[in-house]
Amino acid sequence: MAARHQYEELGRQLTAIGAVKRGLARILPPECPMGSAAVLSLLKHHGPMRMSRLAELLDVDISVTSRHVAHVAEHGWIDRSADPVDRRSRILTITDSGRAKVTELSERYVHALAGYLADWSDDEIDQLNTQLARLRDSFDGARPGSPRAPHTPGTAAPETSAHETTPHGITTPPP
Amino acid sequence: MAARHQYEELGRQLTAIGAVKRGLARILPPECPMGSAAVLSLLKHHGPMRMSRLAELLDVDISVTSRHVAHVAEHGWIDRSADPVDRRSRILTITDSGRAKVTELSERYVHALAGYLADWSDDEIDQLNTQLARLRDSFDGARPGSPRAPHTPGTAAPETSAHETTPHGITTPPP
């Protein structure tokens, strides 16, 4: 077990990292705040899925997911089609317009981050991504009941060959 | 310059790290939310300082700092005394009651983090802390006008021998 001051320092660092997130949020266009951007990014990255799966990836309550999804749907950035096999569910799919928006956001991010992280090497950024993914996994795994897929970078299947744990992230209903 | 996908991945990781922060926020007692905890932690760690210096360390607007400080002051966890040399300013000092509260928070943190991060070595936690500090520095330095002290872990002087850049964090007024 690590020393007390290390945990305290980690607490401070995690608190303070909020400023970095706010910095990134500021470069987003007003019509597409962070919550919307996260929805679009995940749908483009992981392919179509249902609400509950998206909520899991976002790591927020499904009610929160519902709000974000409603917002991006109003802008025409995603489609919400009823799941033919379970009409309580909706399958979320990013639209061409949504892809264009993600591309725009990505360009803003890359431009900003390239400026901020000019003196970081490729390897260092990879290491940071890996450690952040591991940190998330450590928190996921330990507390709430349900085990989840690891957040390791580069793990997600590309959208063209999208295959989640189950197609569309639909979990087989309990027996 | 790193590859596009690395920056995109970093964007996703930073977005998702919010869940970790929320997890830590949940272990705090209701009367002392994250904003209050951050104020107390910084005042204990860095020693007495004025509002403007605290706002800088918190990396939020001074109006936000004012709210948080008012909350912890109402609980008697800090003292706000007028600065004798500039009566517009207030010197913030943590009280014994505030120290006790920080100790309590620290125990909660250590207990929770020791559980979550059971399979992390000391070195790995240090590395994460170091990388997060560097990430913050990269963002600080690049954009806003004013250069700031680095956030490197272990850099802050212990409160018993507190010596900021200037005493109490009071910046010498411009000529």
Place this chain on the structure above:
DNA sequence: TATTGTTATACTCTATAACTATA
């Protein structure tokens, strides 16, 4: 006139609980 800090207002993100519609 400029600066320190406070307060009023608005916005984003989040969770809980009540509700609907399907299963």
Place this chain on the structure above:
DNA sequence: TATAGTTATAGAGTATAACAATA
């Protein structure tokens, strides 16, 4: 009865702008 998603409400955190007191 149980589950997927929606909506209403409440709370934390933040920023901008108008303001007070002091320099």
